[in-house]
Amino acid sequence: MPTNESAVSTLKTHDTQALDTLTGGAFSAPTSGERAARVRDWLARDPSAEQMQEVFRELSARDKGAARLLREKLDEIKRAKGQEAIAAEWAEKARQLLAQPRLNIADAMAWQRDAAKAGAPLSREPLAGVKTQLADRVKGIEDLQTRVQVQREAAVLLAQRIEVLSTKSWKDAEAAAEALRADVPQWQSQAQGLLDDPNWASVDAKFPPLLDASRGQLQVVWDAFQSALAQASAAATDATAPLPPVPVWADELRQARGLPPEAAPTPKAAKPKVDPEVRAKANQAVQDALSKVEQEVAQGHGKASAGAANALRNALKEHGKLVDDKLEQHAHAALAAATELEGWQRWRADQLRQELVAKAEALFEPVAPATPPAAATANTDAAATAEAEAVSPAAAPEPPPARKPRYGGRKMQETLRSLREQWKQVDQGGPPNHALWKRFDEACNEAYKVVQEWLDKVKTEAAEHRAARVGLIEEVKAWAAAHADAPNGDWKSFNRALHQFSDRWREAGHLSEKAFAELQPQWKEAIGQAAAPLDRAQKASIERRNALIEEAKALGEAPMLRIDAVKSLQQRWQAEAQSVPLDRKQEQKLWDAFRKPIDEAFNRKTQEREKAAASMSARDRAVLDASRSVEEATASGDAQKIRSAMAALEQALKARDDAQAAAAPAAAAPEAAAAPAAEATETEAAAAPAGGEGEGEAAAAAPAAPAKAAPKPVIARRGDDRPGQKRPETQVPAGRGKFGDSRRPGPGGRDARDDRRGGFGRDRDDRREDRGPRLGDAAFRAQRDALDHAQQALRKLAAQAHGEALTQLMTAWEQRSGEQVPSHQELGKVVNPQVRQGWVQALGQGPSGDASEALLRLEIAADVPTPAEQIAARRQMQLQLLTKRHEPGPQETWGADVGKVLASGYDAGAARRLQNALKNLLRR
Template sequence: MYPFASYGSRVALPTPEAVNASVKSAQPTADLSQLDALTGGAFKAPTSGERAARLREWLASEPSLEQMTEVFREFSHRDKGAAKALKDKLDELKRTKAQDAIAEEWAAKAKALLAQPRLNLADAMGWQRDAAKAGAPLSREPLAGLRLALSERMKALEDLQHQVQVQREAAVMLAQRIELLSTKALAEAQAQREPLRTDVAAWTHHASGLSADPVWESLEPKYALQLDTSRNQLHLVWEAFDAALAQALAAASDAQVALPAVPVWADELRALRGEATPPAVDALEQSGRQQQASLAVAAAVAALQQELAQGHSKTAPKAAAALRQLLKDHARHIPPALEAEAQAALVSSSELEGWQRWRADQLREELLAKAVALNLAPEGQRLGGRKVQEALRQLREQWKATDQGGAPNQALWKKFDEACNEAHKQVEAWLEQLKQQNQASRAQRLALIEEVQAWAAAHATHTDWKLQLRDLHAYAERWRQSGHLSEKLFAELQPLWKAAISQAHARLEAAQDQSVQRRQALIAEAQALAQVVPLRIDAVKALQQRWQQEAQAVPLDRRLEQKLWEAFRQPIDAAFERKTAEREQVSASLGAHDQAVLQAAQALEAACAAGDAQRIRAASEALQACLRGQTPPAVPPKAAKPDAAAPDAAVAEASSEASADAGANPDSNADSVTSITEPDTTATPSEAAGKAPAAPAAAAAAPRKLVAMRGDDRPGMARAQPQSGRPGAGRDDRRPRDGGFGDARPQRGGERGGERPDWRSEREERGPRLGDAAFRAQRQALEQAELALKKLATQAHGEALMGLLGAWQQRNPEAVPSAQALGGKAAAAARSAWASALGKAPAPAAEAARSTHLLRLEMAAELPTPAAHLEARRALQLQLLTRRHDPAPAQTWAQDVAQVLASPFDAAAAERLQAVLKVLLRR
């Protein structure tokens, strides 16, 4: 099996995982080699620029989509910069594929429109607009050809509509010519008969040709109805004119023929026949007709002139048509001047219509220039997609408004439409980008909704409400920052988000409702507790602690929480304010003892400010005596007010007397001494001062009758101790009390002979109870006095040291400070030695030994030695270790100081000596 393995040896077989790993590691190598050969060495190129160049060359050969996808999959995680061109190509193919699908859809719609026998102009225009909004590639086939075909159909239809309008106006003008000839002479009407017949026939032929146009079926019914109405009206007018003219000609040749209905021709024929004219119309009636006709025509002329003056292009043609109709009806009854004015107004109206066409073309050219400018703007200065869309919409609306005021211009419209479609490509790119952003935002928001639902399921049993509130707030912030969405997508996702976040908030909102109920219960407790007199401070603290625990456990809205806290705090604050007011009221009426303490405290503060130690001590002793009640109050008896100090003093005196009695007879204190009312220790000084005086101590009850007297001659035992008559008192006599033979317990009394100590008799005597203001004043004064005495003592000690060093510098033994000034236990004995050392002349040997004595002094004071003398100190310490029986430096520091003073003065030595004496003289 394994020829290279010896007998008994083990060979490690490869595991299946290792085999799979080796296969996987070998497979990409073969694929990479194939891909590298396919791309022209792009994978093995040494630099990123060469790889990108070879990829671009390979992309120029138009590879298949599968090959580009495989190369991008392997190349994207190797060099993203070089793979960017490949990624752009793939994205372009994806967009092209998506646009092809859109193009197929809109191409089918366009073909359906073209296949209809009757094309709706609004549907054709809406197809182009909706296709552009949907992002269809209108500039590529097949949509480009379909769009061109639709445009041609639309143009033909619009041309046909225009021709129908022209023929309608031509019919109206022909009818006006015929009506005008009916007012002329018979010869002139006969001369114009054949040209009119030719024009009417030509108009009829042209109108009939319009109905044979291929797009006639697509024309709106109103245009065909207008053309038929114009044809019928023209035929009726012509037939009536022709018949009247034929009758007039026949009447001219034959006197038996009746005269025509045309008044002008009838008058002319009567004149030719020599017949009398019909009686003239009454002059008054004729004048009335002329006046009415003149007023109507003058009003129409004024209205037309006003419309022309104001430049109303829409209402001026209506006014002109009304004036023409009035001229037809009343031309014979108006004066020539008014007729000339009416004809001038009509001419001006025609000029205005021509000017309107010219002005409309100018406006169209301006709109065309604006549309072209949208395409010619530099890349960095182009408007955004939304702004371009708004600009195109405004341009098209302005073009529509221009078409309404004048005749349309198809050539300019074609150029304008092409420029708008070219600019709409920017809108298409922006819409595509916006669509991708909407899709990404939608996916992100859906993922966030799923995350919130998963969070709600995971925290279904958690009670850390603060953490949950922070998480939910973070989710809400992420939802607000998840990017822009269209209104349709937002309306779709918003209900899902509200449902998910409401489900996540449900447990927290329930906990908050319960917390609000608990806090309202705490508010009720606070209101009830604030009514209790006296105020229970411990209950208030416990209630506040419960509120803090509740507030820390369940968070609420800041405004609601602040409102509840103010409602909770208000009754407690009112209770404390009431208590403070009572305390201030009590403090305002100080007793005689409190006033005396305040005066003594003020005197002590004045002594501290003066800086006199004796005065400070005297004032401090006076204050202590005043506190003990040994100093009579400074207030006269008449001005003294009843307060709590007197009852407190009485209580203290009664307590001391009772303690003394109890110490003298400890076994009978329960019977012989009446209990004394103790002051309330829990009340504040001001409350104690405000209470009513305690009842006077009751008289001591008479001692019980003596039952037995025990005589004991043992050492330390009191003689003639009366015993109360309690049962079993004689049993204790059998046990010895002196700790002798048979007594297993240690002796309690010691030298006091076994007597039980009375702590009440040894307690320091206290004065009457003080008010709050007096207590604080005396405490502050005593602390200030203590600090002042310490400061004065330190100052005096420093002055004494400086005096000693000055005496050393001057070699003057009389300048040595006194022992009391120096202080310390050893200063009195050492002062004479120091004075005698200063009285002698300095010896050279003393100067040589001064360093050793200073080292001993620093060792005695346990102070550090300067760095220059550390080696000498270590050597001295070694020498002292060898001298076991010599005294330590702490025992001979006074003699060392005398030796240093016997040496000459030195500033550095004086500084070291000062530091040492500052420590040693305080011990």
């Protein structure tokens, strides 16, 4: 009966196989690049998001590189869904703007700007369509406003044409009247077309009055012209008919009747003379009021301009009879401009107020109703239906929608303050609007409830924080009274307790500035009393440390640095530092002062050593140069260069100094001459006369010492350990007794052991000299680091080559190409040429045989895990191998087993198993 683990494993295997079939082999592909290619091909077929999520969940645990394509696709789908939601939201806002009968151009432009800031895809539908509609609507409104201005100019031109005809003959006017009878109605129809345009309600508020004024003015001029022309035509045919009111036409008709020209009109009565001072004062008063009006109009202050205009009107009422005509006309023109600005400013102020009202009402956002579970909904359908039928709409009004504040207390308070300040600024620039103010004030009052609740909470917390701080002050006072006579022992615990009190004070919560200023002096006084014993102990410790610093200075200035005294002084400092804690900065400052003289003394010794070792030998320089060459070769990543550089470094390490090599032959002669002299007895040395020439010549002519015999080679002999065989008897040299006497004197008074080992002490010195003199510190460290880095780089390159060789071997198996089998050098020394040739021959033949048993032997030889479905077969084979004692094991036949696997057909799973086994086998 299978276990739960095997069932889960089988289920996962089936799921993986189904996903592998779905993705076209993305899970069974041998390499990461092939898996990514198959995933890319599968994504090109537009799979569903659920399928991609399932494949990503399984593939991310196997190959993160191939799973990255799925993650990017899923992220793209998620972003697309988010953009669709944003696009739907802003499309609905745009449709609401388009549905309004009056569209504000600023709102339409703000929609596009805000949508772009929110990340809405304006270039895709449906936003592209509504954006085009809004742009067309705005363009239509702007074109309509431009047409109004053009129409106004056309009306002025028509009126000027009519006025010019009044200065000419009435017959010329009658001839031009036909064209005017077509142009004036056409202008009127065009003006009416502007009024009938769907976008007329959205034009700026200043344009409709301009068009109406132009229509009225043109109609008045045209009616007067037609009436005067009809009257002139009647007077031309009837001498008794009245003359037209146009002076030029009346004179022409009067002349045609033979009547004298009309007498000149009576001149207007001149104004009575006024005192120049009074006139100047009146002009000055009107001019001041006029300047104020012009200033306010130029700055665009509608509300201030209205007050200045009233002041100017009052000045004209009071001094209108005394001011000049030019100044009076200028004042009337300024009043007209102020009236127009006041109307525009009122409209703009209302626009700003509406925006502020919308912001105030948006401080609360609606809460979506919670959706009941499906089961609960199904169970309560009947009850809800019965209740809905029993209760009438009038008896059960719909509750208002739930809303929640958008901001917390502090943010809400700052937002309300900002909104009210903006409302005040708008009121200063335009007349008030009480209806909008009522809406704004109600929204702000509703939002202020959140602020009031937050303020109450803050007051409650402040009271709690104050009580906690007062309690902490009392606790510190009680602790200080209990520890007033603190012992000279554990000052660290005493200091730790003080720090804990300080931390609790800092974390005791927020207080107002007034309350904190009241409690802070009390806290300082209480904590100061508690810390008084520690302050006294710290003062005494500082005095003791200063004394230790003086001792350190004396030790540092001594000509000979005493290491034992330095260690004793440092131990005393450590004991003092561990007994009484100080402030970190002060303690570090004292420690630096204590350490400085001792460090200077050690630095002097180091400098002396460096001066002594400054003269670097030629061998050290050669080793340093060779070490640099090894580092450069290691950085290049070329294994051949690295090995060559390492060989050069080894040669430099074995080389001797030039001076020492030159001195070696000269030193050999005294050494050889010293050998026979050492054999001379003391009696012979005493009998020789001192300083004699003959003796000196005899000594010089003494025969040279015999050459030292070559050491006897050591021959290793293997004993016969077969049963019944005797061990070879060893002969004990004569004179050694039972244990061998190694103290027998030899020739020349030396021990026999010196003869046996051939002067071991001297040979050891000779071997040490053969290795060369000792390296300096810099050269030794340089060659050691260079060799470490080079060996690490070689291991890394070997691992890379090993992986490439395995990949090439798997490719050769898949394509059954013996030529692609890696070379003997690439496979390593564990694979001899015969084994490699067997692999090539296996690939040259057609697929044959079963590789399951060979794969199990290879996994046993490499000691690597076996797939779960093959574990039983591996255990059975291990049992069989235990029974076959005289047959070669898998560790001995793994080369042939690889050939059997390569001779079989290629399989991706078998390739992975073979590659895992060869990773360990080729490294041995």
